[in-house]
Amino acid sequence: MSQYYEASLLEEWNCAKCGAALKPAKVDIAYMGSQFTIELPKCEICGLVLIPESLARGKMAEVEKILEDK
């Protein structure tokens, strides 16, 4: 599975609520009726997911445009 974030994110950030580390996890993301599963950093306890800027402004923006034009 391709990784859409820098591995260092897992070291740099942790979940402030649980104090837990973030682990790579499969996450379903959706837009305009389409859904995809990708791997993202996620709190292993509460499940809070981090979407990094590089993904939001990169591949995610590209896919948003494609889905909007579908």
Add this chain to the structure above:
Amino acid sequence: MNFFVCVCLCGSVANKLRKTAEKEFKNMEQKELRETEDKCIQEQPAYCVAACPIHVDVRTLIWQIKQGKWEDARKTLNKTMPFAGILGRICDHPCENHCKRREAGDPVAISALERCCVQKVSLLPKISFLPSKTQKIAILSGGLRSLTAAWDLIRKGYKIHIFTEQNRLGESLWDLPESLLPKEVIEKEFSVLEKLGAQIHLNAEKDMGFFKANPGSKEFDAVYAPPENERFLAPLEMTWLVSPINEALEGRKAAVTIDRQIQKVSLTAGREKEGPYKTRLFTSIENIAPLPLTPMSHPESGYTPEEAIQEAERCLQCQCLECVKACLYLEHFKGYPKKYAREIYNNESIVMGERKGNTLVNSCSLCGLCEVICPNDFSMADVCRNARTSMVKRGKMPPSAHEFALRDMAFSNGEKFALSKHEPGHEKSEYLFFPGCQLSASSPGHVETVYDFLRSHLKGGVGLMLRCCGAPADWAAREEIFQAGLETLEAQWEALGRPKMILVCSTCYSIFKRSLSHINIISLWEILEKYYAFSLSDADKGCLALHDPCTTRHEPQIRETVRSLLKNAGYKIEELKYSGEQTTCCGYGGLMSNANPALAKAVIQRRAEESESDFVAYCAMCRDALSSAGKRTLHLLDILFPSDDADPASQKPPTYSQRHENRARLKEHLCQILWKENVSDMADHEDLMLNIAPEVEKQMDERRILKSDIQKVIRYAEESGNRFYNSKTGHWLAAYQPVNVTYWAEYSVSDSVFVIHNAYCHRMTIAEGKR
């Protein structure tokens, strides 16, 4: 499914789907499309091509000669011209009388270029046959006209028999001087006929006599007997007695008639453009320097290739593109309106698959410049408006294209800004001042000053209405939102006693004029022209380049009033290349800057570069757009109602967040000082104190992220505890989705102030229950 694979699949699936998509004509029927396309004359033939009896693609031919592509040029000739080696040498060039270059110098020596081409390249045409036909046709002459008919009919697959009483084909062509038409060329060019299967009967006096006696011969399905040939050239004067190119045309026409007769189809349908006709093309020769004919060093043998290339360079390569030259949007998509109309139509017809034309549709400023410039009134605005309406109706409008502008409009029509009141101390309003949402956002101080001025000069009460006229919803084709806004506005106007409305913004003016035509309106500039007292010292303040807003395109009285105000204020006016009726949009119109920010930026950059002088605008958005391009720009109100700002031309445009704040504060301020009302009602996220560095603020603005969006993220994160922490930097990272967009803020806290380090957003969401 893997995310990246999905992305690839989106493209490939879309391609497959596009190919198989059923034709579904929702908005524009084929006929309508053709009528729309037909208005754009860019694809009309060049003047020379239309004037040529057989419509040789002269424009392409000359372009190829100019590039030195001689073989390609010869192929271009061969496509249309029968026996190009012969006709290319002797064509009597009626096209040259219609060459556009003659309006700026001598016409291009088209025939001399053709001659040079066929002298340089002796390439016979490649033939692709149609399926062979069984019918036999007799051609009773070996002249140019008959052989042209034979040539065309052979290529249609007929079995051709050529009869001549002479001992060779060509008749009087053999009488032309060797220097003009070498004998070997005649032989070579006509040899193609035999190679392609024509039966040639020389010295056929007997056969000719038979045909004369039996015109209805049963052996042949058709017999073509041209009129008696004449000599081509008068021997001494060397003038044409018979036009060779018209001979070719007559032969070609005869071939069409014979073919149609045999095929039993209409002899006349679709033949309007046989022979010379008038093209609808328009080519401007403005700024084209006159150039004389390239001299020929040896007239007997014609141009040398070098001379020909030099002459070809004089060709204007006639095309229209008038609108494309004027509009960066039209230029940006590398086409022209006819092509765009087709692309948009196809975009509409896609049932499943990627609609690549969406950006084209949503990038138009709807400013109407193309329609004014086009010799045929083609309106891209109409095409794009119709497409947008259809997209909205079908639920196919990309949400990101206009959502931010619609949120901005909703803000202006919400409680933070919207207001409708009689003048303080009055129960009636003769007038109602409507400054519009953007002047209030950009220069709230001017709204207050102008309102003071109006109250002190106009009798009968001057009410105030703060809200948006609805233009963003109109541009976005959100008809329901637009109509709802108009209904509220109208109800409030009714409640104030139907006063005459004073409008500052020309976009508001155009919306009122079109959609609220029963409301009596007047432009602020016309009021100021009547009541503003210019001081005598207002003389010679310098020169300003005047930028008319695109929504004054059809409002000459407003444009003239503004000019008069500027002159009275002591300014000289520099008229820009595109001004008045032909002014250009600042990039905000039609929500271009929302749907295509990069293009809008380029549009205003180009506008700013039109003059070295400082600009003056009389639309707040135009002023702000020009300022954002680094152009020193005054608003007309900066001149008429100067503030304490010593250099208003250098004022930077407010960010989107500041625009909201300015509107909200304007309402609060006016309510406090004029109506003694306290309307401040902060939402609970708004009391969060933010510290945003200028570079982060700029980035937020470019990403269309408002301060209030970030305040909501922080409020949510602080209350819910849902956030991440970076122990190295001490920063928090949190997300919140107040609308269709999820906003992320990276922040730290210092003395109860939230320091914003970064902000970004996206539209995709984490699927329900997964977060």
